[in-house]
Amino acid sequence: MNYNVIRLPCAAALLVSSAYFPSRAEAKQQNRILIIYSSVDGKESANVKKLDLLAGHFSSRVTVRKDTDVKASDMADKDRVIYYGQTKRKLNQKLVALINDRKEPLISLGYNAEQFSRFAHLSLKRKENVYQIHSNQEKTGLSLENGLNVLDVSGLKGQALVTYKSSDGQTHPFIWKTKTSDYYIGLTDLLNDNLITAKQLREAFGETPGSTLLYLRLEDISPMSDEKLLLQAGSFLSKRNIPFVMSVIPVYLNPETGDKVYLSDKPKMVKVLKKLQSMGGSVIVHGYTHAYRYSETGEGFEFWDAKADQPITEENAEDTPAVLEKEQNFPNETAYQSYLRPYRDNENTYTKTKLKLAIEDLTASGLYPLSFEAPHYTMSEQGYKIASDYFSSIFGQVQLSDTTWKTSGTAPFLTTPSMLHGMTLYPETIGFVDTSDQNPLGDIEDHISRMIDFEGGVAGGFYHPYLGMKYLPELVDQMERIPNGEWLDLKKTKQTVKTDKVKITTNGDGTIHVENKLNAFTEFVKHHQQSPLEKALWILSAVVLLFVVMFVMYTFYLRATLKKRIFKERRNLG
Structure with a gap:
């Protein structure tokens, strides 16, 4: 090759x-994504950055804002909005109104989704750690080695996409698609979700593998x-x-000598x-x-x-x-x-x-x-x-x-x-x-x-x-x-x-x-002068080179002087 x-x-x-x-810039320009997050300290947590990583597959133009900083201008040119509630909190009513006024489908993860009109009937029943889940697209269940913390919710109308079974054998959904194509993902910790969120985002954005x-x-x-x-x-x-x-x-x-x-x-x-x-x-x-x-x-x-x-x-x-x-x-x-x-x-x-x-x-x-x-x-x-x-x-x-x-x-x-x-x-x-x-x-x-x-x-x-x-x-x-x-x-x-x-x-x-x-x-x-020792060696080399050049020049000078004197003496001797 x-x-x-x-x-x-x-x-x-x-x-x-x-x-x-x-090539990343070619196929993604049609989607402009806004991620809005609610975290304990208001900072972009590792979980928020993980969501940024996932969303960046669907658009090369992803904007991330904390809930209290969102303005109408942030949403004006966005094709999709993803809300991520990592912590429970009463959301600013201006933010809620901005999201409620949007006609495009909303993707919501974690807490606080029930404050938006399209998820108004959602209620949190419990948070559980599960080790096996089932997708409606797959015939067999998926086993999770490290377990997964999920939010068991009720009150949504639409299609349950991913479920788990509790110890009493009951089936509980934690990921939904509503009749208006809004998606709810009942996860708060995205660092160990075993590709689940990626799959749901792919479905929400209509991407075929x-x-x-x-x-x-x-x-x-x-x-x-x-x-x-x-x-x-x-x-x-x-x-x-x-x-x-x-x-x-x-x-x-070399860490022992410092040599490069x-x-x-x-x-x-x-x-x-x-x-x-x-x-x-x-x-x-x-x-x-x-x-x-x-x-x-x-x-x-x-x-x-x-x-x-x-x-x-x-x-x-x-x-x-x-x-x-x-x-x-x-x-x-x-x-x-x-x-x-x-x-x-x-x-x-x-x-x-x-x-x-x-x-x-x-x-x-x-x-x-x-x-x-x-x-x-x-x-x-x-x-x-x-x-x-x-x-x-x-x-x-x-x-x-x-x-x-x-x-x-x-x-x-x-x-x-x-x-x-x-x-x-x-x-x-x-x-x-x-x-x-x-x-x-x-x-x-x-x-x-x-x-x-x-x-x-x-x-x-x-x-x-x-x-x-x-x-x-x-x-x-x-x-x-x-x-x-x-x-x-x-x-x-x-x-x-x-x-x-x-x-x-x-x-x-x-x-x-x-x-x-x-x-x-x-x-x-x-590029090859990085350490003080190397700099000193370069200076020493330059000095030595200078003395060598001076010595050679002086040698030539003495030889020329000697020749001139010998020539003069021969002329004088006739």
Whole structure:
């Protein structure tokens, strides 16, 4: 499988980049979605962001507002409204009136739906934790390993879509479709709903499941990876006619010595990566060092301070990070935001520098990244906003909280949520081969079964090349048992990756367009001066070089002087 690279003059590159955008923008413009939420503290909780992830599949224009902030102008141009009551509360009558005046169907989740006229007769009977549910579209029940908290309601007229049975054998509905095509979903916790909300939103938006998108990432490829094992894995996938993704880290950081090994220092690895890039592999940026402070590449976090469990606070990773104070220590939110501002400025500089260096280092080596994957899927929302200036898409899962990295999530399908500021998410849904488990492929098999049941989503996972070929063929076989599956070829989608000196675009035909303004020597010097020791070595090298040049010039001067004197003496001797 071959690909073409076209290096464009500046004007032509700008023409192409303005004409093509990622495919996410094409089919979603007809839906403009407003999500209104009620939460305990009025902030976007992880559950709200999970709903944003799900809604982003149906529209690239999703707006999220807390209930007390909604204005008539927010609703004026929206095609669909989704209300999510995560907590019980008396809603503002202005908000209720705005929703009641709408003619379009309403989707309501959780509490407070009975305050809207179309759900006026709804009453909450109880909240229960259930382990098996039944959909009217499926013949068999669905077992839930971790259970599900559902709201048992009554009083709605229409069709019960999903039910459960209580201990007394009675059937209780918790998801309804009314006669006016309004939907009620009796769930308050969306982080563990096992694809249920996604299915109901798909029905509410009238989407018919299509083919399932499959992708496989070769993960954590750094300058210190084994290029032979990488070539073996990539060649196997190429022979199976499977396009694949390569998550590349341009710099390896040794945590004990602080030494860095650059991809440019490993010509054999670069040669293998370029070969695989021409055999169906697509490069994506997996951080710059995949490390923060003194952690090892591939093990550490890069865009989140995992030790303090907080966003990055220092512009220079070698500086001791400040531990952020909690919001409750401030008199109001304005004071807290003012306190955070300088730290966010530092995070902004740090993140921009890392992303820029990663893209430009790879490009300088003839490797053309088409997307981004945050190390360990961790990043603040400001981090995602910054990343959206460089990338049109992102792979994996996303962090759903700005207070801890331990809450993450994804969607079962392609999505462009508001929290990613325009980036399309290619979700990781089936996991990876975990050799610490007795059955390394066990979890993947379970997740694949769920994606078979879901239909038309994304079955994405990753594989570490250092495992060799022991598990890769079986993993591919498992993925290909998904009916109507199609492998993702990132080069045949529309992508944009850019810095102020590099622009890489694809228009969907498999061709990579590259605009490259990098000066090789200047960029090498600039990109390879990261630590004070390295800066000192560069200065020392320059001083030594200067003395060598002066010594050579002085030697030539002495030789010229000596020749001149000898010539003069010979003339005098006659």
